Amino acid sequence: MLELRGIDKYYNPGTVNEMCLFQDFHLKLEKGEFLSVVGSNGSGKTSMLNIICGSIPIEKGQIFIGDKEITKEKEYKRNRRIGRVYQNPAMGTCPSMTILENMALADNKGKLYGLGPGTNKTRIGYYREQLAQLGLGLEDKLDVKVGSLSGGQRQAMALLMSVMTPIEFLILDEHTAALDPKTAELIMELTDKIVRDKKLTAVMVTHNLRYAMEYGNRLIMMHEGRIVLDKKNEEKQKMQMDDILKLFNEISIECGN
């Protein structure tokens, strides 16, 4: 479904600070897979997401969706079929616009942003319904500016907005990292529900090993631009928290930190 083939990625190419992150990196995702990605800082998790979304260029390699090569496709064009939630809750919403306006903006993704009315009044009921499932009371605050909401409320909205239109991939970049444990739990449960309901193919980068174990049907661990662990379905279910922690520690000791 989604495939990274032979990716080479260098940072600062041609300078003394040149650093090779990926060399001949491969990853293949099947339709409907919910992949959790763990790994220490600098292991290339976020870079991998950026490469999938087209936010950063690559030196070599190909990216496929199905049989179609999208290596050269611009980021904004790729985003038609990709939804993305960032670590920073502010990245997924517009602070100076109201909740209603934000929802309407997201609802129009993939269509023309022309001179028609920005908010389709007949959709307000649907927006309310969507917001109500968050259980945060946002459905009664449609005219409140998103800038005055808390980080957790904004992240919940960002998640809703990213999956508002039919997409195929959901990219989650440490999307619970900036939230308190209770809100993080709520967002994580909601994410799981959305991925199941909409049958999305999802990639979630997380530092929370428990989430990585509990959610999703595939888990990879990355280290210095390589995949050092790849477990699917039953194999993943059989894994114990201790196994993954042990591996994680071995890697960290190897690096000397």
Place this chain on the structure above:
Amino acid sequence: MDFAVSIIEQGLIYGILALGVYITYKILDFPDLTVDGSFPLGAAITAALITRGVNPYFTLPLAFLSGAAAGVCTGFIHVKGKVRDLLSGIIMMTALWTINLYIAGTANVPLFSKDSIFKNELVDSVLPKSLKPYRTLLISFFLVVLCKVLLDLYLKTKSGYLLRAVGDNDVLVTSLAKEQGNVKILGLAIANGLTALAGCVFAQEERVFEISMGTGAIVIGLANVIIGTSIFRRVTFLKTTTAVLIGSVIYKACVAAALRNFEPQAMKLITAVLFLIILIISMERKGKVKGNA
């Protein structure tokens, strides 16, 4: 009385400029110095057309289009050329000086004997005699309100939503599968279109085109926007566009009051000092709001 009328007239005309600056400064968060060139661009186009005998009302859309073209150029330099926002504006502002000279022919084009949008046969025949002294005021008011209403309506469309989003969070615009650069270019086009329109109306009110009339236009525009938005910060029933227009008239009045006590040469200094005072006052208010929260 005449004094007050002329202040309100000019305040309103600069209000159109302020609407343009509102788009770049407040919505796009883009410090756009193109304004110093696109304001006289509108005036130059107007002077060139009116001296050739074109109906003055045609100068309005043509001035808007010329300004929009200048805005598109600034946007292209910034988005496609990846030049920093401030520098893109400076480049266009400098280039426009020469372009304006070419368009107008000379550095100074008097329009005293020509028809204008304020003074022509149509206005003379329609307007009752008692309202004649206020015709400039009435016509500018009509134009400003028209611009404001159209802008308000635009900002409520899908395209307008996207424009507001791009200044707020351009990552989101990319996430919505839209090229954010194009949205910025569109915003700059509308903003500079409005600026050139202000220049067009201003030249017809002053009945002269001057190559240097754009110098400091950005300061006036910014002052108008900042006064309007900070005075009416807590007034929720007023739209920001309305606040900006009122700010424009207030600023003009402040400058005029200050000028009464000084020589005309002091104009630019007064403009700058007043702007500084306004900036400091409005920052202080911001600080207080934070302190309370």
